[in-house]
Amino acid sequence: MSASLVKDVKKTFIKKFKTLPLLIFSPGRINIIGEHTDYNDGFVFPAAVDKGIAAAIQKSNSGSCTAIALDIDSTIEFELDKLKPSNEGSWENYVFGVVAEIQNRNKVVGDFNIIFKGNIPGGAGMSSSAALENSIVFGLNELFELNLTKEDMILISQKAEHNYVGVNCGIMDQYASMFGKKDHALHLDCRSIKSKPYKIDFKDHQLMLINTNVKHSLSDSAYNDRRSACERVSELLGIRALRDATEADLEKIIDKVIPANYQKALYVIQENNRTIKAAKAIKNNDLETLGALIYQSHEGLSNQYKVSCDELDYLVEQAKKNEHVLGARMMGGGFGGCTINLIAKSEAKAFAETASKAYKNKFNKVCSVYFIQLSEGTHLVR
Known part of the structure; x- marks a missing residue:
């Protein structure tokens, strides 16, 4: 995990919103083997890595929500009862999608502010999108005591990607990011969504x-x-x-x-x-x-x-x-x-x-x- 990322979002959050946030780190992932097998109900072998997204999140009393993507210095304000997808390719669709999918489960989310920043290289195929979705759903679950399991959360992240981002992805990316284990890869069965962790000793x-x-x-x-x-x-x-x-x-x-x-x-x-x-x-x-x-x-x-x-x-x-x-x-x-x-x-x-x-x-x-x-x-x- 990158301590400097966490420090950055925390500092910026306190400066902007004058309150202490909850801090979440959500990793990107690699996949050792098992490519394009996930949407065929097959097996994959991913692992969470030490690059990812840090998010600072807290309740808002301003009557609306604010989300800030620190990397690209972009801010949006939105209201929870007026959510709809933005233009294709807009980062805010990840935020809107996660919130909308939580609401679809009849869970009540209040107004919140979130600031996030990542160090997953863009376009590297390390699932920065899954890391972002997971950081949002994990933060909201903590903040509003939604009692979602990690399994619930990754399905919410996946649905956000399908319905708001427009990518018909399998479950591997969200799973690996959410369930990753230090020094282990996860042999994941994408049908049962159950995995077995394997400790990897890479030796020399x-x-x-x-x-x-x-x-x-x-x-x-x-x-x-x-x-x-x-x-x-x-x-x-x-x-x-x-x-x-x-x-x-x-x-x-x-x-x-x-x-x-x-x-x-x-x-x-x-x-x-x-x-x-x-x-x-x-x-x-x-x-x-x-x-x-x-x-x-x-x-x-x-x-x-x-x-x-x-x-x-x-x-x-x-x-x-x-x-x-x-x-x-x-x-x-x-x-x-x-x-x-x-x-x-x-x-x-x-x-x-x-x-x-x-x-x-x-x-x-x-x-x-x-x-x-x-x-x-x-x-x-x-």
């Missing part, structure tokens, strides 16, 4: 993210396209979701789907199996196998699911050339964002430098490198 290795700093405009439409392709194949198979399918099942309908959609469904089935193998590898402290599965995940995302891009593929190729990297893959929705790399600690800095240099030469763009620790989920800061 560590995780490193390299951000391509590109975001190809395809991402939202492509996400929805892939989601509906998966749903169509499930329908043809007469099952609820692809998590219930085997490769043999898929073979039976090969002549009923276009080759591209066959490959997408095949990827989901294989990726789901990889997350189960990854859990076993982590349990056995077998980082080599984990690394190999991570590389396979990227192959599938790039060649079968087709959500990678030249920049991501190039960074994974750079990783493959380095014997100290056990595994690398694109992470997140795709078409930009980060690669996640499992690398020997002693070689991480050198690899970061050579990969960055090669990337700059190839694309005439700068990539960013982040070192991360697995950390606690959304919590009150005392």
Whole structure:
């Protein structure tokens, strides 16, 4: 958790509203393996990280609510009985959406003020949106004693994203941010929404993210396209979701789907199996196998699911050339964002430098490198 973030929002809140706020920290997340399996009722393997969003929140007696996004120095005032989505892409939709979804559960929220600030790199695929939603719902739950469970809260966050932000996301991001556990990754079953924490001993290795700093405009439409392709194949198979399918099942309908959609469904089935193998590898402290599965995940995302891009593929190729990297893959929705790399600690800095240099030469763009620790989920800061 970043102490300076918390200090910033607290100081600004006291100065502006002349009262002591409740303080919440809500982390971003990484996903070790299991990409695009969440909306197929499958398994994923996320973990909360030590970057996130700090929020300061307190009741308001001014007759309205104020929300301030400190990073972009943007303020909105609103009334609780007049909530409706703002323009697409507006940050306030996260705030409005969470409040509206709480109200939909017949819970009473009073007027409040909130200030938040984050250090999750934008466009890195580390779910700053889920961290923001969770910080808001967690804060309101504390402030107005709504008696929501953490399970309730993540469903509220997810619905806010569906109904106000317009992204038909799965549950992984909100779950990982809310339930994260220090030094653990969560093997999450997205159907039952239950997870098993696995303590990861990276020994002399560590995780490193390299951000391509590109975001190809395809991402939202492509996400929805892939989601509906998966749903169509499930329908043809007469099952609820692809998590219930085997490769043999898929073979039976090969002549009923276009080759591209066959490959997408095949990827989901294989990726789901990889997350189960990854859990076993982590349990056995077998980082080599984990690394190999991570590389396979990227192959599938790039060649079968087709959500990678030249920049991501190039960074994974750079990783493959380095014997100290056990595994690398694109992470997140795709078409930009980060690669996640499992690398020997002693070689991480050198690899970061050579990969960055090669990337700059190839694309005439700068990539960013982040070192991360697995950390606690959304919590009150005392």
